[in-house]
Amino acid sequence: MKTIGLIVNPIAGMGGAVGLKGTDTALILNKAKKLGASPGSTEKAKIALKELLKSKAGVKLMTCPDSMGASVAKELGVDFELVDISVNVRTTAQNTMDAAREMLRKNIDLLLFAGGDGTARDICESVGTKLPALGIPTGVKIHSSTFSINPTMAGRLCASFIEDKKVDWRTGEVIDLDEQQYRLGNISSKLYGYLRIPYLRAHVQKLKSGSPESEKYGQEAIAQYMMEKMEDEIVYFIGPGSTTMALTDKLGLRGSLLGVDIITKSKVLKRDVTDRQLLDFMNEGRRVEVIVTPIGGQGFLFGRGNQQFAPKVLCRFEPGQIHILSTQKKIIDLQGQPLLIDSGDESVNKQLTGYYRIISGYHESLVYKAVG
Amino acid sequence: MESLNKKYKRLRNFHQAKWDEEIIFQLHNPGEKGLIVNRVETQIEHMTGDGISEIPESMLREQKPGLPEIGQMRVLKHFLRLSQQNLGADFNIDVGQGTCTIKYNPKINECFVRDPRESDVHPMQDESTCQGTLQMLYEMHEFFKEISGLDRFSFQPSSGSHAILNMASILRKYHEDHVDGHQRDELITTIFSHPSDAAAAKVLGFKIITLHQEENGLPSVEALKRVVSERTAGLFITNPEDTGIYNPDIDEFTAIVHEAGGLCGYDQANANGILGITRAKEAGFDMCFFNLHKTFSGPHGSGGPAAGVLGVTKKLQDYLAVPVVDKREDGTYFLNFDLAHSIGKTRQFYGPIPVIVRAYAWIRSLGVEGLEEVARIAVLNNNYLLSKITKIRGASSPYSAGKHRIEQVRYSWDRLYKETGVGTHDVALRMADFGFHMWSSHHPFIVPEPFTIEPTESYSKEELDEYIEGLQRISDEAYATPEIVKRAPHHSVVHRVDHSVSDDPEKWAITWRAYLRKHRDRLVEEDVQIEG
Ligand SMILES: Cc1ncc(COP(=O)(O)O)c(C=O)c1O
Numbered sequence: 028m029k030t031i032g033l034i035v036n037p038i039a040g041m042g043g044a045v046g047l048k049g050t051d052t053a054l055i056l057n058k059a060k061k062l063g064a065s066p067g068s069t070e071k072a073k074i075a076l077k078e079l080l081k082s083k084a085g086v087k088l089m090t091c092p093d094s095m096g097a098s099v100a101k102e103l104g105v106d107f108e109l110v111d112i113s114v115n116v117r118t119t120a121q122n123t124m125d126a127a128r129e130m131l132r133k134n135i136d137l138l139l140f141a142g143g144d145g146t147a148r149d150i151c152e153s154v155g156t157k158l159p160a161l162g163i164p165t166g167v168k169i170h171s172s173t174f175s176i177n178p179t180m181a182g183r184l185c186a187s188f189i190e191d192k193k194v195d196w197r198t199g200e201v202i203d204l205d206e207q208q209y210r211l212g213n214i215s216s217k218l219y220g221y222l223r224i225p226y227l228r229a230h231v232q233k234l235k236s237g238s239p240e241s242e243k244y245g246q247e248a249i250a251q252y253m254m255e256k257m258e259d260e261i262v263y264f265i266g267p268g269s270t271t272m273a274l275t276d277k278l279g280l281r282g283s284l285l286g287v288d289i290i291t292k293s294k295v296l297k298r299d300v301t302d303r304q305l306l307d308f309m310n311e312g313r314r315v316e317v318i319v320t321p322i323g324g325q326g327f328l329f330g331r332g333n334q335q336f337a338p339k340v341l342c343r344f345e346p347g348q349i350h351i352l353s354t355q356k357k358i359i360d361l362q363g364q365p366l367l368i369d370s371g372d373e374s375v376n377k378q379l380t381g382y383y384r385i386i387s388g389y390h391e392s393l394v395y396k397a398v399g
Numbered sequence: 400m401e402s403l404n405k406k407y408k409r410l411r412n413f414h415q416a417k418w419d420e421e422i423i424f425q426l427h428n429p430g431e432k433g434l435i436v437n438r439v440e441t442q443i444e445h446m447t448g449d450g451i452s453e454i455p456e457s458m459l460r461e462q463k464p465g466l467p468e469i470g471q472m473r474v475l476k477h478f479l480r481l482s483q484q485n486l487g488a489d490f491n492i493d494v495g496q497g498t499c500t501i502k503y504n505p506k507i508n509e510c511f512v513r514d515p516r517e518s519d520v521h522p523m524q525d526e527s528t529c530q531g532t533l534q535m536l537y538e539m540h541e542f543f544k545e546i547s548g549l550d551r552f553s554f555q556p557s558s559g560s561h562a563i564l565n566m567a568s569i570l571r572k573y574h575e576d577h578v579d580g581h582q583r584d585e586l587i588t589t590i591f592s593h594p595s596d597a598a599a600a601k602v603l604g605f606k607i608i609t610l611h612q613e614e615n616g617l618p619s620v621e622a623l624k625r626v627v628s629e630r631t632a633g634l635f636i637t638n639p640e641d642t643g644i645y646n647p648d649i650d651e652f653t654a655i656v657h658e659a660g661g662l663c664g665y666d667q668a669n670a671n672g673i674l675g676i677t678r679a680k681e682a683g684f685d686m687c688f689f690n691l692h693k694t695f696s697g698p699h700g701s702g703g704p705a706a707g708v709l710g711v712t713k714k715l716q717d718y719l720a721v722p723v724v725d726k727r728e729d730g731t732y733f734l735n736f737d738l739a740h741s742i743g744k745t746r747q748f749y750g751p752i753p754v755i756v757r758a759y760a761w762i763r764s765l766g767v768e769g770l771e772e773v774a775r776i777a778v779l780n781n782n783y784l785l786s787k788i789t790k791i792r793g794a795s796s797p798y799s800a801g802k803h804r805i806e807q808v809r810y811s812w813d814r815l816y817k818e819t820g821v822g823t824h825d826v827a828l829r830m831a832d833f834g835f836h837m838w839s840s841h842h843p844f845i846v847p848e849p850f851t852i853e854p855t856e857s858y859s860k861e862e863l864d865e866y867i868e869g870l871q872r873i874s875d876e877a878y879a880t881p882e883i884v885k886r887a888p889h890h891s892v893v894h895r896v897d898h899s900v901s902d903d904p905e906k907w908a909i910t911w912r913a914y915l916r917k918h919r920d921r922l923v924e925e926d927v928q929i930e931g
Contacts, residue, residue: 363612391609
């Protein structure tokens with residue numbers, strides 16, 4: 028029988044309804060409560076858990092005290108084991124991290140966490156990809172692709188997992204905005220790392236045309252094609268992400284997963300650079316092109332998780348010098364919504380708006396629009 | 400349930416037969432014989448030998464083949480039982496397999512195929528002795544010239560996908576023969592064109608560029624302009640696309656590709672809504688193909704036999720696969736293997752003749768007006784369904800809301816899924832409880848929770864209403880008692896199948912031998928008799 032961990036961030040989502048963009052500090056949380064925010068996180072966690080419990084397969088539940096999980100479990104009348112952590116009345120990020128570490132130590136099979144980007148970040152920081160995890164989206168900011176599309180789906184996926192159905196695994200990006208900057212009106216976000224996320228291949232229907240690709244092979248095929256397209260004398264600014272990382276791996280280079288690197292086909296010139304360093308490099312006068320992958324569940328090409336590509340850098344590129352790598356699934360999941368460019372400068376956004384040939388497989392590309 | 404049963408009077412109280420039939424290999428009974436081949440009569444043996452001892456030693460098997468030994472009658476029963484466990488086109492109102500054009504296959508056409516004058520013709524016999532068959536092929540050729548406006552046809556391709564492969568071969572050869580053609584290795588298609596358009600071209604080494612749809616469901620002219628270049632080999636496109644939407648800019652598409660130096664191939668596998676209404680020629684195509692096993696009434700025999708007749712314009716006429724059928728001045732017909740740039744032979748002999756015979760009979764029985772009427776009724780049926788299905792709670796037809804479609808529609812159960820948790824897979828399984836089939840779409844699912852319905856001209860209004868009632872009832876159930884749908888099927892012999900094994904190389908088995916190898920442990924555990 029499988030053991031599922033449940034961590035609820037009970038205050039996630041409180042800022043959104045009142046326009047506060049997250050509740051990462053006590054000050055903001057108080058403000059949110061004053062403005063009349065009501066806890067929705069608990070309710071949503073309950074929906075997911077209820078869906079999970081519909082499964083006939085038995086499951087052991089491990090959760091945290093009080094509002095961080097136990098109260099939800101009690102309401103549904105399900106047995107659970109408590110992790111041994113102390114929880115503040117006003118729960119904190121530290122509580123989440125302690126709980127996740129404890130669950131990793133106890134060898135649970137899958138961690139369900141209810142929260143937003145901040146919660147995903149806490150899980151990422153404490154247990155990284157060592158513990159399979161899946162987010163129930165209850166927070167205001169969901170830029171990370173570590174969440175199920177809704178609480179019901181999270182529960183259902185988890186049910187498939189305990190029923191020993193074949194689920195697939197992918198690495199999901201954890202992205203968080205800098206809330207302080209955000210409230211000042213500046214967007215600043217960062218790719219913080221990855222979680223190991225289960226997913227179900229698009230409903231395995233009658234396989235009239237074969238099975239959908241697995242993400243790993245998809246990324247490898249993309250890397251192979253991009254590698255063939257790369258030219259010896261061109262320097263590439265390569266953005267963060269597991270898809271671009273698959274390319275640096277294929278080239279035999281040690282790229283940085285979360286940062287922007289300056290590379291050629293055969294070596295890394297500079298790792299994990301800032302926007303300043305990119306600019307300085309451009310002044311050296313070498314031919315430069317950009318390789319990026321859309322980040323997170325919302326399809327941002329620039330402006331989320333890769334802010335090193337500042338307007339001053341981007342304004343020096345034509346769309347034809349920007350190579351986009353993405354699995355077809357990532358694009359289809361956008362349901363027709365264009366890729367988004369939010370560089371922080373309107374004229375740069377406009378300059379880069381248009382159709383792109385996204386490399387989506389070996390010798391395969393998808394023509395798709397990006398708008399600023 | 401009671402009240403639903405009353406409300407939906409058209410739906411049948413269906414239950415599928417279940418025979419609990421074993422795999423044919425498990426019916427193996429050593430010594431049982433299906434057929435005993437007589438010895439050659441002595442007189443003949445005297446003249447020709449026994450026929451066996453002349454087989455070269457090196458070709459003889461060392462071991463007996465691992466085939467099951469079963470008497471004829473048991474074999475017959477085996478297959479008849481299995482046939483009762485499926486939902487064949489002659490049982491069900493088979494409108495749920497959109498893009499496959501399941502229509503009535505006139506039974507009388509089987510008589511022509513089985514007529515000894517057709518069935519006893521040997522492909523190696525002299526041309527002069529099978530002029531009738533050649534005449535039929537030649538006349539078919541003339542019909543397709545008329546239907547498409549193109550100039551020459553080949554009957555070599557044995558399916559739609561094979562026809563696409565033929566088109567890709569022609570494309571490659573054509574560019575190889577032209578000075579500026581060598582770097583032309585990019586093939587453009589669209590996301591709602593049939594997946595074989597991309598796949599078959601990719602097999603030949605083309606790099607595939609797929610145009611994604613815009614909000615109206617169609618690819619944009621602007622996107623096409625952005626990607627054509629001196630590397631463009633051509634465009635392969637389905638129109639109407641899998642959504643049933645006709646691309647009104649199609650002539651602009653072909654013009655842009657021609658301008659860039661590419662060729663255009665039209666996937667007309669699904670021509671059922673446009674017969675006699677639009678033609679490949681006027682839309683600017685250089686090549687096109689038709690699936691005789693769809694539009695032209697050939698039965699879909701579970702993956703075959705099929706035929707994808709392929710036509711080209713004058714410019715490409717010497718590139719076709721050989722042979723083509725030609726007529727001499729004296730009025731006799733012959734197989735012409737002598738085309739200057741031919742891509743060669745692409746199947747054995749001269750084409751899937753029985754499939755062509757059925758289609759020939761079908762076309763002759765309808766005539767010019769009849770073919771056009773087929774298209775008009777198919778479109779009418781489709782739009783009748785469209786107006787009814789979009790009124791069902793939870794169902795929608797994404798893109799171009801309020802506009803008519805051609806021969807099929809890719810619908811979505813997205814709303815139903817979001818509101819009730821019942822998705823397209825659940826609905827499909829529940830449909831089986833009423834004796835219906837409902838298919839989703841090709842992978843990947845671009846339309847969320849898709850289902851694709853294509854009614855053709857064959858089904859009556861009564862039948863369409865019965866099918867609609869099935870969908871309506873399941874929608875009602877989803878909102879009232881979703882568990883009924885999610886646990887379906889209830890009246891079918893196969894229940895929910897875990898398809899994930901077909902994604903798992905450790906488990907999948909497409910032969911009995913592979914099955915034994917990969918699943919021996921389980922078989923032993925279940926105490927299944929295994930041989931060999
Ligand atoms: C538009 C279209 N093109 C091509 C094909 C492939 O035809 P076949 O199944 O004969 O290979 C199909 C079949 O579904 C189709 O619908």
